Amino acid sequence: MSRRQTLFGKLWAAHEILRREDGVSLLWVDRHLVHEGSHHAFAKIAARGLPIVAPDNTVAVVDHYAPTRGRSNIIDPQIARMIDTLRQNAEKHELRIFDLDDPTQGIVHVVGPEQGITLPGLLINCGDSHTSTHGAFGALAFGIGATEVAHVLATQTIWQKKPKVMRITIDGELEAGVTAKDIALHWIARLGTGGAQGHAIEYAGSTVRALTMEGRMTLCNLSIEGGARFGMVAPDETTKAYVKGRPYAPVADEWDAAEKAWDALSSDADAAFDIDIHIDAADIAPTVTWGTSPEQALPIDAPLPDPAMLSPQKSDLASEALEYMGLTRGKSLAGTAVDQVFIGSCTNGRIEDLRAAAAVLAGHRVKVPGLVSPGSQLIKAQAEKEGLDKVFTDAGLEWADSGCSMCVGMNGDLVGNAKRCASSTNRNFKGRQGRGARTHLMSPAMVAAAAITGEITDVRMLLRDRDS
Amino acid sequence: MAGWQTHDGVAVALPLANVDTDQLIPARFMSVPRSEGYGDYLLHDVRRDASGALRPEFPLNQAQQASVLVAGANFGSGSSREAAVYALIDAGYHAVFASSFGDIFASNSVNNGLLPARIKPETYDELVSFIGKSPCEVRIDLKNGQASFNAKQLDFVLDETWRMKLLNGWDDIDLTQQHNAQISAFKSKYAQTKPWAVPASNV
Structure with missing residues (x-):
């Protein structure tokens, strides 16, 4: 009998290149998102004369310093310099960049899903703690620090020790005016900001199933505020309907193969979780x-x-x-x-x-x-x-x-x-x-x-x- | 990054919980190149008044020579900014003792040679009252997971992998490159079995 696996366990196994004796795994990174704040990492690889090994898997987005008004004429020289540095690095390493004048520019965790760069089953890294957002698609997505960003740029892999797994199940119907944001603030208030430290969270239950992809992204996004580096929802028809037809989503035979692979991405019945939390949607008020x-x-x-x-x-x-x-x-x-x-x-x-x-x-x-x-x-x-x-x-x-x-x-x-x-x-x-x-x-x-x-x-x- | 086995220094207590990375280094300083040093930005807005002058009553300001920080639970929670670790290191810190850490902060610490030493909540309470407002001498034995704050001895918890990394000053990129053959093999097989996961040129 095969061991019953969680969604997280399946995603982890699919990306594990090797596991050292000390239990740390080397994982393959499918997509790496960089932004202006990644300048430390670019400087690190430049100092060692290293190239980016997989520029096709790396995408640059201007978001953290992006002016929201008057962006054609940036007055603050520090902000202009930060954006220019990303531009130069993208040009040097031939990366796709979502720049200020691009009609598809936006926040990295919005652009990825919107463009179909984010897909179920992928491992996605970004030097930003809200990378867990992409887990809404059933992806293994987590935020990393600058040293790790440099490592991904140089090797397209990352070392990680497998965290424990927590499931948060929310069942029932949300009252009008109550949203995914309220679910997140509700559980974080209940468990504390350290409540999910050392854990990957899978969100499950009828309330989560009823959420749109936007709602699921909000929920997964806030995982880190409860201490979890990972948050995820198993992909379903809602997920596939969102992804299909996006600019970088697979097409034709590849779409069919993807769908088949994604259908297997859910926790097996009776899979074991280290912590199991249940929440009744009716208990959640605007928070x-x-x-x-x-x-x-x-x-x-x-x-x-x-x-x-x-x-x-x-x-x-x-x-x-x-x-x-x-x-x-x-x-x-x-x-x-x-x-x-x-x-x-x-x-x-x-x-x-x-x-x-x-x-x-x-x-x-x-x-x-x-x-x-x-x-x-x-x-x-x-x-x-x-x-x-x-x-x-x-x-x-x-x-x-x-x-x-x-x-x-x-x-x-x-x-x-x-x-x-x-x-x-x-x-x-x-x-x-x-x-x-x-x-x-x-x-x-x-x-x-x-x-x-x-x-x-x-x-x-x-x-x-x-x-x- | 150089490895280290023991550290002798001065410990200061910052008895606050949830010291997040936005407090450790406010976002507005993060565009500075690392070569300019981040030490002055450490806890900038709680350490300094509106004019930028140091607040004399703030614990870290009473121990400018401190190299070990004892702080409350959930230290380094929040954003992934490694600059929070740079600020501590550039201000001369080698270790932080707390009962829990933000996951990304702890991992960033180890990648930069800063020890995130986990202690029991009751040990933390004892340590804070022991140190009080007068910074004390500290010796850290990384290999054995022990520290002595003046005469007070204690054990701390550290993931074994992280201990090895701190002791040896390992660089992950060098380590990983030793596995290049395995990575290539994985990549080829992955592309065959999951063609949909492979990005088109420039995604």
Whole structure:
């Protein structure tokens, strides 16, 4: 009898070139995505005079420093230099580059799937912790550091010790106004930011099956915020329908062979998981972070925590977070006034996210300023075709070009000191969106609701009012 | 990267949990070439006030000569930026002792010769109260997984593979190139069995 394998085990075995006596495997890398931040790795291989062994498997994307406004004339010399460095490296090594003037440019974790560069069954690396996004396709996708990026460039392989496997099963129907983002913040709040450290996560259950690819990408994207380097969903008809016909997706005989291979990519019944978590979709409300770690998240209708009521370890962290965030213990999270909003990022900058936000915003004027940066220029074009840009601009938000933008602030899109931002991004770390910035993570629909009222708001109320 | 077996230095306690990589090095400093050094950016925004001056009360500023950091759980969580490790190394650090680490940070550390030494949460608590606000002398024995902070001895946990790598200063690219024949064989077979996984020219 063959051993029952998890999806993760199958993907790992398919890429394992060899395993050393100490248990570390050398894995084949199918796709390697680089961006401006990969400059350290390019410098490392240049210093050793090494070539890129598989330029066809390597794709360069301008995203981290991409200006979202006025990109034809970059004023900041540091930003211009970072983008130029990537350009020069791409040219030197003959890499396909998604540059600023490319109508398909966007955030690396949006462009990969959108172009069909990301496929089920592939091993995908990128020097970015949100590479787990691509796991939504049933790919083995994980973020790596600069030394590892240099190693992949030089060898097209990577050394890894096989992590343990965790399954998070979510069953049932999500309430209107509750999204993949809320599922992610819900489990991270429950298990903690270290809850999945050392594990690869497989997301399963009827709720996950019902999610679109966009939703699955949001879910897998946030795996790292719970400590997991890998997040994945077994491919199914939804996956194949998304991939088929994408520019770089296989065609003809290769498509047929791919489909056959992808159909085998699921965990065998009774496969063993090191940790098995179950969540009832009905228990998930729109969820918002209140602190400086993604685990410091609460359902929208919950009061802010009282540190005195928490365990000693959590108590200090909570006090400190409340102070940084300028919040008062025990007060309601809903109703907290915000200064600005942001919709975008590799977490929630896809077309479905923009549609969800626009559906809430339509016919309203916002009370606070905000920026909308689509996940890619193709999404931007699609949104404009649907008239979503008009909804955003009519409401009073700024409609911009694509990039990592205000999620990480490298391109100069920053939140000011002590300013509070309702944000569809992935990290509420101190200073993430700018020194002293106060970030509240939430879904794009919740960000839209906050923009309308000027305070953190339960989007379900707005939706109900609209329906009635 | 040079290997090392023992380290004698000074330890400082930073009793904070969840010190993420955005705090270790704010994103705005990451466009700097490594040759310019990253030490000044280590924990920049918590270590310095708005004018850029060092905050005297911040633990690391009271121990400029420190080379070993004792910090709270989930150290280095967050982004994959290796610059977080560069900042520690360029500021003179050889090791971080914590009860848990972000996975990518720990792996980046070992790739740069920085020891991510895992200790039990109760050991961490003892160590923090032992060190307090006065930095203490420390000796690390990497091979045996032991450290002494003044008179206080303790064991730390380190993946065996990582221990070998730190001890020997191994470079992965050199190691991998010894397996070139196996890699080529794998690649040919892979292309035959999974033609759909092979990118067209320039993807």
